[in-house]
Amino acid sequence: MEKPTYYLTTPIYYVNAIPHLGTAYTTIASDAMARWQRMDGRDVFFLTGLDEHGQKVAQSAERAGISPQQWCDEIAPKFQDTWKALGITNDDFIRTTDERHMRGVQAFWTELFEKGYLYKDTYDGWYCVPDETFFTQDQLVDGKCPDCGRSVEFVHEENWFFKLSEFADKLLDYYEEKPDFICPETRRNEVVSFVKGGLKDLSISRTTFDWGVPIPFDEGHVTYVWIDALLNYITAIGYGGTEEEQAKFDHYWPADVHFVGKDIIRFHCVIWPAMLMAAGLPIPKKVFAHGFLLTKGEKMSKSRGNAVSPRDLTEIFGVDAYRYYFLSDVQFGADGSISMERMVQVYNADLANSWGNLCSRVLNMCGKYFDGKVPAFPESQVGAPNPLRDIAEGIYGSYHAAMDAIDYSSAVQAVGELCARANLYVEESAPWNLAKSDETADELAAVIYSALEAIRIMALFYAPFMPETSDEVLARLSLDGVATIESVKEACTWGGLPAGNTVTKGDALFPRLDISDITLEEM
Numbered sequence: 001m002e003k004p005t006y007y008l009t010t011p012i013y014y015v016n017a018i019p020h021l022g023t024a025y026t027t028i029a030s031d032a033m034a035r036w037q038r039m040d041g042r043d044v045f046f047l048t049g050l051d052e053h054g055q056k057v058a059q060s061a062e063r064a065g066i067s068p069q070q071w072c073d074e075i076a077p078k079f080q081d082t083w084k085a086l087g088i089t090n091d092d093f094i095r096t097t098d099e100r101h102m103r104g105v106q107a108f109w110t111e112l113f114e115k116g117y118l119y120k121d122t123y124d125g126w127y128c129v130p131d132e133t134f135f136t137q138d139q140l141v142d143g144k145c146p147d148c149g150r151s152v153e154f155v156h157e158e159n160w161f162f163k164l165s166e167f168a169d170k171l172l173d174y175y176e177e178k179p180d181f182i183c184p185e186t187r188r189n190e191v192v193s194f195v196k197g198g199l200k201d202l203s204i205s206r207t208t209f210d211w212g213v214p215i216p217f218d219e220g221h222v223t224y225v226w227i228d229a230l231l232n233y234i235t236a237i238g239y240g241g242t243e244e245e246q247a248k249f250d251h252y253w254p255a256d257v258h259f260v261g262k263d264i265i266r267f268h269c270v271i272w273p274a275m276l277m278a279a280g281l282p283i284p285k286k287v288f289a290h291g292f293l294l295t296k297g298e299k300m301s302k303s304r305g306n307a308v309s310p311r312d313l314t315e316i317f318g319v320d321a322y323r324y325y326f327l328s329d330v331q332f333g334a335d336g337s338i339s340m341e342r343m344v345q346v347y348n349a350d351l352a353n354s355w356g357n358l359c360s361r362v363l364n365m366c367g368k369y370f371d372g373k374v375p376a377f378p379e380s381q382v383g384a385p386n387p388l389r390d391i392a393e394g395i396y397g398s399y400h401a402a403m404d405a406i407d408y409s410s411a412v413q414a415v416g417e418l419c420a421r422a423n424l425y426v427e428e429s430a431p432w433n434l435a436k437s438d439e440t441a442d443e444l445a446a447v448i449y450s451a452l453e454a455i456r457i458m459a460l461f462y463a464p465f466m467p468e469t470s471d472e473v474l475a476r477l478s479l480d481g482v483a484t485i486e487s488v489k490e491a492c493t494w495g496g497l498p499a500g501n502t503v504t505k506g507d508a509l510f511p512r513l514d515i516s517d518i519t520l521e522e523m
């Protein structure tokens, strides 16, 4: 049977600087979802990439004294290397300077032009280069960009316009028909009231610089960078390509979810669906906007200069703990304050003392009492109450529901509860006492088997968040890695751990950390 598809995307990041905690946040969140959907049996296509055109990038290159293409070619590997280091499993990496993308953008223009949705007119207004956004005079705040507060420049150009204003009612109908299209709810309300305020036609070409995709039917015009960027979601999977490429597009489109930060919600929930409607293409199923990571109450960003590199933190915490912290401690969808102090706290409590400690104790005891082989679960213990089995059997349901709601903290919590219960279970059953007498040998085997089995199941469900550790734990139980799992629903059935498997204790998964003297701000 053909697997159902699941297509998810991150924003494509500007190459005006290197990756930081903010861009990494969206990317690890998307990766956790991609990993989960794969283990839950879907044919996943996970896309990320780079937004390489526009004035902002052209200016960065100019400041560096190199061509924009050279600049992009130097920055691109820095993103790719960072994502690799963070365990990101993207299936493709689109760059808007790719030929396949440029070709697709031009095909899209031709389509909209032929359908009568474009016209030429003079644009008089303001432009914020850091945000690559047009503003009218009355949108400015004290003469500055209403979004980022920086200076804007006046633009007076003959541009191509997209008849965005024609789509206001259609968009409002769509939001009503598909209440899950924009998540979370607060973002949905924000977009609905914005569109209810009326939409103006959108300038979609520029003539005063040339770092962009040329408009195919009017020389001297390049595509407005946001339009160029949004189209990556379809060009990467084959839109505007050969027959074979188009087949891939038909297979994966529409996207199941676009993950974005709340700063770019209007582009994704207003302009993008209107563009697709104009072209007669299906609309993505969901746009999920997460909040901002804040340090000392301020948004962390490249331009504010308070952006920390992910590698600074992974060197201290390791990749898995890094991913775990951001996805479990910050409620996905809301803004979240992050701090070094909190990161250390979460690391020590959840990972060193709970998950790491459980693995280390139980694997150690299996070595000590059963020669490092998984004991068979004794017949005599089959009907006995087993709290771990009860929780483990409910975990797929609760975890699945949390992931469906894109609520990572709750998904992690579902596993954390089993982990806490397993630590308590070991404590209460005191295998070290059971090991003292032959009469309790069956009980001992049942306790160790159950604890190992709970560990195996936790490793499966922790894998989208902490993939390396999960594979390591499974390897210590002589089991294949998570990538081999076709259906986690089947794999998590209680009793799946084969008796007789060799169990290796290994080093501490999360050695306790004692750092109190570095702050994120100092980094």
Ligand code: ME8
Pocket: 010, 011, 012, 013, 014, 015, 021, 022, 023, 025, 026, 051, 229, 230, 231, 232, 259, 260, 261, 262, 263, 264, 291, 292, 293, 294, 299, 300, 301
């Ligand atoms: O907007 N907290 O690119 P960009 C959380 N090229 N997330 C953050 C963040 C923070 N402090 N700072 C940045 C663009 N992000 C366009 C996108 S898509 C067709 C084109 C994340 O490099 C968040 O996902 O400015 C935000 O939406 C994105 O980085 C902006 O990245």
